Amino acid sequence: MPDGNTGIGAAVKRKEDGRFLTGKGRFTDDINRPNQTFAYFLRSSVAHANIKNVDTSAALTAEGVVAVYTNGDMEGVGGVPCGWGLTFQNGDPMVEPVHPILAAGKVRHVGDPIAVVIAETKKQAKAAAALIKIDLEDLPAVVNMTNAVEGGTLVHEEAANNICYDWAIGDKDEVDKVFDGADHVTSIEIINNRLIPNAIEPRVAIGDYDAVSQKYTLYTSTQSPHVIRLLMGAFVLQIPEHKLRVVAPDVGGGFGSKTFHYAEEAMVTWAAGHLGRPVKWTAERSESFVSDAHGRDHVTTAELALSKDGKFLALREKTYANMGAYLSTFGPAIATYLHSTLLAGVYTTPLIYSNIIAVFTNTVAVDAYRGAGRPEATYILERLVDRAARELGIDQVEIRRKNFIPPDAFPYQTPVALEYDSGDYEATLASALEGADVDGFEARKSKAAKNGKLRGVGYSTYVEACGAAPSAVAGALGARAGLYESANVRVHPTGSVTVFTGSHSHGQGHETAFAQLVSEQIGVDIDSVEIAHGDTDQVQFGMGTYASRSLAVGGSAIVKALDKIIDKSKKIAAHIMEAAESDIEFEDGTFKVAGTDKSMGFGEVALAAYVPHNYPLDVLEPGLEESAFYDPANFTYPAGCHICEVEIDPTTGVVEIVNFTAADDPGIVINPIIVEGQIHGGVAQGIGQALLEGCVYDDNGQLITGTYMDYTMPRADDLPSYVVSTESSRCTHNPLGVKGVGEVGTIGATPAVINAIVDALSELGVTDMPMPATPQTVWRAIQEAS
Amino acid sequence: MSEFNYAMASSADDASTQVKGTGDGSLIAGGMTLIPSIKLGLATPTDLIDLAGAGLSGISVEGTTVTIGAMTRHVDVASSKEVVNAVPALSGMASGIGDPQVRNRGTIGGSVANNDPAADYPAACLGLGATIQTNDREISADDFFTGLFTTALKEGEVITSVGFPIPERAAYVKFPNPASRYALVGVFVSDGPMGIRVAVTGAGINGVYRESSFESALSGAWESATLDGVKADESSMASDIHAAADYRAHLVGEIARRAVAASV
Numbered sequence A: 001m002p003d004g005n006t007g008i009g010a011a012v013k014r015k016e017d018g019r020f021l022t023g024k025g026r027f028t029d030d031i032n033r034p035n036q037t038f039a040y041f042l043r044s045s046v047a048h049a050n051i052k053n054v055d056t057s058a059a060l061t062a063e064g065v066v067a068v069y070t071n072g073d074m075e076g077v078g079g080v081p082c083g084w085g086l087t088f089q090n091g092d093p094m095v096e097p098v099h100p101i102l103a104a105g106k107v108r109h110v111g112d113p114i115a116v117v118i119a120e121t122k123k124q125a126k127a128a129a130a131l132i133k134i135d136l137e138d139l140p141a142v143v144n145m146t147n148a149v150e151g152g153t154l155v156h157e158e159a160a161n162n163i164c165y166d167w168a169i170g171d172k173d174e175v176d177k178v179f180d181g182a183d184h185v186t187s188i189e190i191i192n193n194r195l196i197p198n199a200i201e202p203r204v205a206i207g208d209y210d211a212v213s214q215k216y217t218l219y220t221s222t223q224s225p226h227v228i229r230l231l232m233g234a235f236v237l238q239i240p241e242h243k244l245r246v247v248a249p250d251v252g253g254g255f256g257s258k259t260f261h262y263a264e265e266a267m268v269t270w271a272a273g274h275l276g277r278p279v280k281w282t283a284e285r286s287e288s289f290v291s292d293a294h295g296r297d298h299v300t301t302a303e304l305a306l307s308k309d310g311k312f313l314a315l316r317e318k319t320y321a322n323m324g325a326y327l328s329t330f331g332p333a334i335a336t337y338l339h340s341t342l343l344a345g346v347y348t349t350p351l352i353y354s355n356i357i358a359v360f361t362n363t364v365a366v367d368a369y370r371g372a373g374r375p376e377a378t379y380i381l382e383r384l385v386d387r388a389a390r391e392l393g394i395d396q397v398e399i400r401r402k403n404f405i406p407p408d409a410f411p412y413q414t415p416v417a418l419e420y421d422s423g424d425y426e427a428t429l430a431s432a433l434e435g436a437d438v439d440g441f442e443a444r445k446s447k448a449a450k451n452g453k454l455r456g457v458g459y460s461t462y463v464e465a466c467g468a469a470p471s472a473v474a475g476a477l478g479a480r481a482g483l484y485e486s487a488n489v490r491v492h493p494t495g496s497v498t499v500f501t502g503s504h505s506h507g508q509g510h511e512t513a514f515a516q517l518v519s520e521q522i523g524v525d526i527d528s529v530e531i532a533h534g535d536t537d538q539v540q541f542g543m544g545t546y547a548s549r550s551l552a553v554g555g556s557a558i559v560k561a562l563d564k565i566i567d568k569s570k571k572i573a574a575h576i577m578e579a580a581e582s583d584i585e586f587e588d589g590t591f592k593v594a595g596t597d598k599s600m601g602f603g604e605v606a607l608a609a610y611v612p613h614n615y616p617l618d619v620l621e622p623g624l625e626e627s628a629f630y631d632p633a634n635f636t637y638p639a640g641c642h643i644c645e646v647e648i649d650p651t652t653g654v655v656e657i658v659n660f661t662a663a664d665d666p667g668i669v670i671n672p673i674i675v676e677g678q679i680h681g682g683v684a685q686g687i688g689q690a691l692l693e694g695c696v697y698d699d700n701g702q703l704i705t706g707t708y709m710d711y712t713m714p715r716a717d718d719l720p721s722y723v724v725s726t727e728s729s730r731c732t733h734n735p736l737g738v739k740g741v742g743e744v745g746t747i748g749a750t751p752a753v754i755n756a757i758v759d760a761l762s763e764l765g766v767t768d769m770p771m772p773a774t775p776q777t778v779w780r781a782i783q784e785a786s
Numbered sequence B: 001m002s003e004f005n006y007a008m009a010s011s012a013d014d015a016s017t018q019v020k021g022t023g024d025g026s027l028i029a030g031g032m033t034l035i036p037s038i039k040l041g042l043a044t045p046t047d048l049i050d051l052a053g054a055g056l057s058g059i060s061v062e063g064t065t066v067t068i069g070a071m072t073r074h075v076d077v078a079s080s081k082e083v084v085n086a087v088p089a090l091s092g093m094a095s096g097i098g099d100p101q102v103r104n105r106g107t108i109g110g111s112v113a114n115n116d117p118a119a120d121y122p123a124a125c126l127g128l129g130a131t132i133q134t135n136d137r138e139i140s141a142d143d144f145f146t147g148l149f150t151t152a153l154k155e156g157e158v159i160t161s162v163g164f165p166i167p168e169r170a171a172y173v174k175f176p177n178p179a180s181r182y183a184l185v186g187v188f189v190s191d192g193p194m195g196i197r198v199a200v201t202g203a204g205i206n207g208v209y210r211e212s213s214f215e216s217a218l219s220g221a222w223e224s225a226t227l228d229g230v231k232a233d234e235s236s237m238a239s240d241i242h243a244a245a246d247y248r249a250h251l252v253g254e255i256a257r258r259a260v261a262a263s264v
């Protein structure tokens, strides 16, 4: 590590924050192209209807209008593809209806785009859209999944009973046998409430076409520019990669929702080609509510079979997973490969059966949202464990300890496909117990009772699988792409460095954390390192950032490229210092000849590579630039323990989180400030799901929570000061030993909060608590119990 | 956002004359309600007549009345020493409206004229028995709030100030809607020259109203125990995803009880 310490583990402040905090970030909406036009999407205001006629004549002649398009104008344009193919239990492929760029024949959810108006100004486009006459024949809306699978109205004709797939993992007969003979069975009904992602920056897309080079450029607020180039280029618009550039500059938060390829991106790109003019679209906030893919929305019945002393014997669940009206890029994978595979959690449960039924409804598409499948699984599991402990009269900590996978059992093969490489669940549990001062809880509880308040404490011990993913495994599981990451390290003649990474930063702090990797490996200060990302013309290739994969996969690719840089540098240094390569030692940015006082700085070697006067040109190319692709050997498995303490006012139902403790194992920590920030943000969203956020559709498929007047975002005063700690255990299969931290908050926090509420209310006979546990919901549960 | 003409008024009468002379004009005060409505296409005024130059802001305490000019911002009421001393419940109420940005622009006149069924000021006016002064007449709060987003104001009538009789004791307790932070239930109680008053906002199907059964109970004994376990009439309660009628009816009783306990 160099002086000033900007290497691995250094708590350096984020390099990018200066520009973000002073309003100098450059987001897609900050980009304006010469001669640009503006697009406005006319969206369906009803959930389900046949389109009888769309009359655009008045709009076409309105002031400033350049073009109006409906589906019929877009011959040859493909639908938005799905990136993951699943199968029914019998092996039949999932039902995969076409997802047209603009509605074809039918609208399937409120917000489904019917037409796009392109005009000289945004205002003109919007005004003209109001002149479009749409003749719709209303159809009954399919909203509730329980009704949907009974058939009747179909969202897509080809999906019988509105089922996309009926998939399962595990040996049902074996599992059922264990249940039949078990001492105790705990059952639970769980709804993982639908969430609306609400990134602070609404989505923006600008299509641009250069007639001279015949090249398209799409500027878009995405988490994965190369994936968008691939999906849109190959499947939707048939533009080859060398004629299509995708740029994702600063992106203001994504939480998964900006990973996917969206129709608006293809629309503006296609229209730019058609019109020969740039086309810009900026979502309005109310548009984001009905066009960004939503998260969660599972309805589950789950059971845990236990021995009378609390040992878990088997688990089975049946989950209805809402896909919404169309399949979003990862939609089908979330409820299955990122959900069912997590049902072992941190426990030795030997047998698990999970059956997932994916359902089409007349609602916005559902896809990955921070945690993506793993929060849903963890919530089911930790609620089951909590309830089982109560039913059997076993202490919450004890029942978890009794079933933990012990530290010496790794690598540990779960019954649901994953092999955990490492973990120390006792360590994070112990740290959390101490941080939460659980010993003092009873005293705090009695004190609260004197003020008429009910206190409760809730636990959640979780593991997640992230760092997605070994390509071969992903492929076997239905992914239609590899999940490696790429890096290119370009050392400049005077020793400063540019790293081109396929990961994309939209709040994660890559410009700092990745620079720290370089600083650690080759001894330069982070200020001499530039991290380039988000432009397919600049970066070789990339799979993007989601599923907490950037450091574990993207960072490992950088390390691999840096290793090549060091190898080559050693050869150069050996030549110049006239020593054998094997005698060259590299430490703190200096190449030394072992046993001598001869040395060369990294910068000198770099200069020699670019000014190769004294250089082994016969065996070595000049220059110092290396690339690497890194395909992980396994997922990574961050784990931890979250403990939540709540105080409830039983007369109003108001829940206050009085203490929240998170002890997490994110693997080796590169920057503790960033790690803590990720945990804080994730926990806020986890608490959001538990207490505040809930997307509500009425029976007609109208979105009731379509604005912030009704959709409750977590605010600072909803949240306590967290007690955060990390207990790192090394990931065994990547060079950095890192696991990931982006999603641990949403995975760990939610069940801890609900378990705490149930604990507080258990003396009143409350055994369950739907999410979000709003004051009304809590009050009602108390009324119903008493 | 639709287009409109803009003009500044020099006085309340000027504003009234100007707005009457427009096609479908609207007065604008802080714009915290009106501008978002225009942006969402919910309002499409042809003209905006701005009251900012009409000389309508300021706070004075004379004798038994606090008078607040229509253009006085929430932040000014919240931080006014005179109001804090005379009617702390009123300044406290103003400090709990929206967020700092909203309090820095939103005005008492705009809030009262708008009569949002979940707004705070209507409860304070009704709960203190205020008098709404317009460019034309005086209207008692009891007659002013006539229904959801509707008031006794006539076309082009401009509120110039609101006079609040100083009570012996009063309090406002707000139970916020978790999403919007407007009042899910807000209760303003007072005991003073205008009698015993319990005004409820956020809950009633017709907007702000007086809970007369609580008022008569409290005239027996002004103490929170008087309201132990009381409820509002469920059939006159609003219902939405945040609170069904039964929960609101319960909250009205509980929040009123807390308001009495908090009254000073």
Ligand SMILES: Cc1cc2nc3c(=O)[nH]c(=O)nc-3n(C[C@H](O)[C@H](O)[C@H](O)COP(=O)(O)OP(=O)(O)OC[C@H]3O[C@@H](n4cnc5c(N)ncnc54)[C@H](O)[C@@H]3O)c2cc1C
Pocket: B026, B027, B028, B029, B030, B031, B032, B033, B034, B035, B036, B051, B070, B071, B096, B097, B098, B099, B102, B105, B106, B107, B108, B109, B110, B111, B113, B114, B116, B118, B119, B120, B121, B153, B157, B158, B159, B160, B180, B181, B182, B183
């Ligand atoms: C994010 C947010 C949160 C909010 N939270 C709350 C809350 O918690 N509690 C609450 O009570 N309010 C809340 N509000 C509303 C806020 O208090 C508004 O300021 C208020 O309702 C309107 O005041 P204004 O001065 O902005 O009026 P404007 O928006 O300018 O006008 C509103 C209406 O009143 C009319 N009007 C204005 N002044 C006069 C006058 N002198 N005479 C006659 N008519 C007039 C206008 O023509 C218009 O129809 C919130 C608003 C926002 C944006």
